[in-house]
Amino acid sequence: MKAAVIVFPGSNRERDIGRALKAASGVEPPYVWHTETELPRGTDLVVLPGGFSYGDYLRCGAIAARSPIMDAVRAHAERGGYALAVCNGFQIACEAGLLPGVLARNAGLKFVCKFHHLSVARAGTAFSGEYQPDEAIKVCSAHGEGNYIADVETIAKLEGEGLVAFRYCDESGKVGGPANFNGSLNDIAGIYSDNLRVLGMMPHPENLIDPLAGGTDGLRMFSSLVGAKAAA
Amino acid sequence: MKARVTVTLKNGVLDPQGKAIEGALKTLGVEGVASVRQGKVFDIEFDGGDKGKAEAALKSACEKLLANTVIENYRVEIGG
Secondary structure: OOEEEEEOOOEOOHHHHHHHHHHHHOOOOOEEEOOOOOOOOOOOEEEEOOEOHHHHOOOOOOOHHHOOHHHHHHHHHHOOOEEEEEOHHHHHHHHOOOOOOEEEOOOOOOOEEEEEEEEEOOOOOOOOOOOOOOOEEEEEEEEOOOEEEOOHHHHHHHHHOOOEEEEEEOOOOOEOHHHOOOOOHHHEEEEEOOOOOEEEEOOEHHHOOEHHHOEOOOHHHHHHHHHHHHHO | OEEEEEEEEOOOOOOHHHHHHHHHHHHOOOOOOOOOOOEEEEEEEOOOOOHHHHHHHHHHHHHHHHOOOOOEEEEEEEOO
């Protein structure tokens, strides 16, 4: 799995992603500055990391989505390459049209930073190969604008075609209710592209790769990806 | 030539900031407030005076960057 992590002015989670990928594959990925126009040769997986690209001016992710490197990222996705977009990366992916919908201000107005759980809505993808269907995995969120919104047709398509990746749940796996802390439609925390090669999600799997830091549920996403590449 | 673009959330899209401001206005005792919606204003200055061109450019700017049309409406006004 040859990965590349895109870095925008204001990204601050690129090293965490790098660490998670290194833990899963043994190799730390190259970091690609947003003004580049090409990805490193042979890139299998592009990661758009979390942070506050351009200070979230205008709308979160809006300005980063128009940076030069994004044409290469789009071309990579169109070729069927893997892309993982986490937190601000998810916002960038939506603004760039890689994924449908938009991340709006949390319904409760507050920036939320905490450990919580996700229910695996779609198992068996390259990203979720090591998770069980409906398993409650531990992750961490830190965002002020994670309220997933899309029009009625888009939501129907995501639900109908099994493109919802994760939903907010409690520790026991019960989806929604108070577990949906940002107001996302249908408790959606992450979605896939039509070909299941692009995953956008608000919580940070890269935070949970070490028992010392709270758990290792996140590491399985990165080892799933490494395994998917090895099996391909 | 001066232009103003106003971007607002579509009706039905939750506007927590507007809600918070609405609550604050009520706390301050501002009377008669039924609801508040918050938006953004862009004041843009153009070289040259072709209104039609400026309007087309601004519409394209809104669609490409200034508004996210999934949740936002925009309005373009061109002054003298």
